[in-house]
Amino acid sequence: MKKERKKVIRYLSLCGLLGYGYAPESLENALKGELDFVGVDAGSTDPGPYYLGSGKNFVKKLQVKRDLSLILPVIKERKIPLIIGSSGGSGAAPHVQETLDIITEIAKEKSLSFRVAVIPSDLPEGFVKEAAKGHLFPCGGSPEFDPALADKLANAVAQFGTDPIIEALKKDPEIIVSGRCCDTAVFASYPILMGFDPGLALHAAKIAECGALCARPVGANDSLVVEMHEDFFTVQPPNPLRKCTPDSVAAHSLYEQPDPNCFYEPEGKIDLSACTFQQAGEGKVKVSGSRLVPAEKKTLKLEGAFLAGYRAITIAGLRDPSGIRHLKEIEEGVRASVAQSANFVKEGEYSLRFLRYGLDAVTGKNEPENPVLPREVGLVIEAVAPTQEKADALVGLARSKALHQGFPDRKATAGNLAFPFSPSDFSGGAVYEFALYHLTDLSIPFKVKEVNIP
């Protein structure tokens, strides 16, 4: 970096997730002051394992393009870097490539060019197999890793911290397109490189990564401005409709976190127990006291998903009270019939599931049985099988059996189900499952690649 050390740095978190949108006025207002960099997180495991496994983004390309179209000309003109974390949603090679393609498209349309630093986070060939020999530790409630799955992972990435992004920043790029990284790394790397306190930098980053989610009214789809000082930081939404208060900012440390008093990053434990939150002007909150307890040995979290099969579903409703009362019998009858007729799959090779909306499809066995049955029940029958063709056929069988399945006291002998659609069945595509969600104490050399766009 060619820039001189500063006493204060000011940065913009564009929005809570790249593609979720932000108000153009927020960007305009934020630009009224000097900015040192702009950051935006693009990743999440919340939408489930499908996106990592399939290499697809859970946010649509047009959404990402809109958010980048507004900011790219700004960072070019202002000569400030843009840091994109966990590109493409999951940060594996196909996700990173999608983000680079979108930037290229915008650059061509707007006749701009960018020096981009790309940081892949894909695990080296054979890494998981080696790591499974005593170097994988469950985290966040994950079970022991099953070594048999090491070769089956569709995409496997490491979620790195600030170090690789700091290395990328040293190359002075205009844009950093990072693979899977910690949300905090997007916003803490620049301040740490500039010599700011890492505890404060990481805490500020933890708040910034969600955009204006720490303000009221809450908004993951809006921006946040952060100022780093020597012994405190401030947060303020640039959109005057949103305000931060000490309680709204303090409450944010609860969000999606197992412990409100601390959180863990590859750099160590960030202790928030001595934190203070003070109002520091209209909608602006000053935070101090966050402290980094450095990790004795840095660890990395690994993420990986494997293909579990292909899904097909059918959707129907029940109104007949006797049918609703005997749903269990209908289900058992359908299972037996399918097992008998499905000669194209082996037992144990497929699964059938009956989701009974209105009864217990949301909480399952955790819900005590309701003595009063609902007037209507929504039924989703799902089949997962080794191929889409087999899953489709299984659901077809299950649907026709369920429609005509007999049960005691059946009065509606013409059909048990109301189908809202024709065709009634839907192919759901590939199904993935998280298998790797573990820490490793092995180190991985992350390499920064420099590319020019277009």
Add this chain to the structure above:
Amino acid sequence: MKLYDAAFVCRSKNAGPFQVTVDLMFETREMYDKVLKSSSFTAEKIGELYHVPSEKIAIKTFERILTIKVVLPRISSSGSLQDMDVYGSQQHFPLGSLEI
């Protein structure tokens, strides 16, 4: 009184694919204390409700904003074949029906 009625925020969400956290926020210190001191609000009781061993449940307090956090293991990981709530955002029940 049910926990859902005692709290002004009662919500759940994934904390990674293998855990769900339930946040309970209270308007008054009296209510916050009442829940914490209630004999029904224990890891054992919550474990029974969610069919998970009580030693895998964490109850954490955040007094400054009168909030209690309950961290629960997921019976099946987010998006897996057995999962019914990928984001974990409707798993604040059955805890919400707990009598305080």
